[in-house]
Amino acid sequence: MLSANHTLFIQIANFLILLFVLNLILYKPIRRIIAERRQRMGSLEQAVADLREHSQKSEAAIQQSIVQARKEGFAQKEELKGDAHKEEVGILQEASSAVAQRMTEAKTELDARMEAVRKELEAQVAAFSKDLAEKVLGRAF
Secondary structure, three states: OOOOOHHHHHHHHHHHHHHHHHHHHHHHHHHHHHHHHHHHHHHHHHHHHHHHHHHHHHHHHHHHHHHHHHHHHHHHHHHHHHHHHHHHHHHHHHHHHHHHHHHHHHHHHHHHHHHHHHHHHHHHHHHHHHHHHHHHHOOOO
């Protein structure tokens, strides 16, 4: 049976001293290391969260700049199309005015040739009619 004597108090004191020494040598350093590790992990998680947020902002900015660049490219394309259309209209107007001028020159030249041919034919008709009249009538005029 158990009896309460002075060894019980020595065992209790021994247990308390052991607890104090283990706490001092073993438990406090382990708790300190665990606390430091938690703190380090927390700061690393915060850094990761900050970097993710920064990368998301950067990605959003890149997407926005891509959209803006596409808008600007489309605007430049439309501007170039408009300039090309204006140039095309100018070239077509120049070509049509040149064609109209050539047509006018050709018509004038054709009218001049027709008049020259008409005069020549009238002269030939007069000579033929004189020859024909001489042959039909049998005498010279």
